[in-house]
Amino acid sequence: MLLNYSQTGQGPNVVLIHGLFGSLDNLNIIAKALSEHFTVTNVDLRNHGHSFHDDAMDYPTMANDILALMDHLGITDTHLVGHSMGGKVAMQVAMLAEQRVNRLVVLDISPVAYHARHEAIIHGLNAVSKSPQLNSRSEADKLMAQDIDEPGVRQFLLKSLTKNSESRFTWRFNLAVIAANYNKITSNINETHSCLCDTLFIKGNNSDYILPEHKSAILRCFPKAKAKVINGAGHWLHAEKPQAVNRSIIDFLQ
Template sequence: MLVLHGLLGSSRNWLSTGRDLAKHYHVFALDARNHGKSPHVPEMDYDVMVADIIAWMDGQGLARAAICGHSMGGKTAMLLACRHPERVERLVVVDIAPKDYFWVAHRGEFLAMTELDLGSLTSRSEAELRFEARVTNLGMRKFLSTNLTQDDAGTWRWLINLPALTAALPVMEKNCLTAADRYAGPTLFVLGGRSRYAEPGDHAIIRHHFPAAQIEVIADSGHNPHMDAREEFVRLVSGTI
């Protein structure tokens, strides 16, 4: 199973859930381009991310795999399944739908990161305080700060390619599927009941593109059901498809 993280995340977000899934699958958690330890490049859209996954699979000698993607990773996974169904054993999409998004909050988060003076920064906790004017949610401020790292000289820098991701944000929010895109293979959507990323009104468009889709809603979860309800998430992913 290949696990694809969300925007501004990394494979590290899946360490605990990945270990649980590893009881059922041989799990590879990958860093998307411009995230984590992957290369920084100017091109950033879903087509190139799908090409990255196919190239990685080819390099590993993997003809097929189960693909599990969260948020941005879920959009990548959906496009991969529709355009390269022969490479996808089964598809798991986590709290995202095949539709356009526009989140004002994302603009505030990216502004907060862009405005951060790394030269005067002394700690991640200080960064979280500086984010507060634009990012009201404490959990999100902590999440953003996970993308900061120090070099050997003690200088802070971004792990993510912040300029490329900022420029690509409108593309990342758009639906990457066309009306003709279909994947008929086994598909599971795991959605958070407290999340606004995928709602009951989206079920019809999900089934338009993924006619075999099983849609499961974890009532007490937000946008991160793999973290908010890890045991239930792992049960669903490992036992229902």
């Protein structure tokens, strides 16, 4: 099975990979900017967006999904840009097929294992899934607010709320599989060797996803890694500071 994707632009190839609970729409602001210089392939990861649902969800498996799509599209080599979980998928692609990755951009994530930090989100999402009398998105928002304080996070999640064939609200992402594989999602990438592709890690200065103690792991995996900090941005740096992030990506890839 192939991942759902969209393509825009002309020029050297760039593949964009979104994060957990997201979809390709989340990176459209990057896709639009890059499409002026590159052929941009924006993907929905498995169990997300309009891509297929499957019980397996680990980084080598998700990386092989990207490689299979590249094969299908005739993309022999490409730049990769990934945010959060998508950044880990991009790093895993580079580990599995370094010769097919020209340059790698990782948005606000390290190759390390993380402590669980989405329990409240998963609880709130499950509350919506288990509510049989849900009549509107605003009701879903109020229900999630019992677990998820940040309105911006709830609005991001609500982008994946849709109606099924029975006109009941349901999540487009595969919540059950994501929850079952959460330990794999928060784990480190499968480090097979030191990848020598040119790599840029972009961090939001208000985010705690890339920390000083991650430096040794980053340089062990990607010895040629460089870093860029976006001031005034958190984990959702591409949404909070799109011009600065897009400029940093384009400058690095060109």
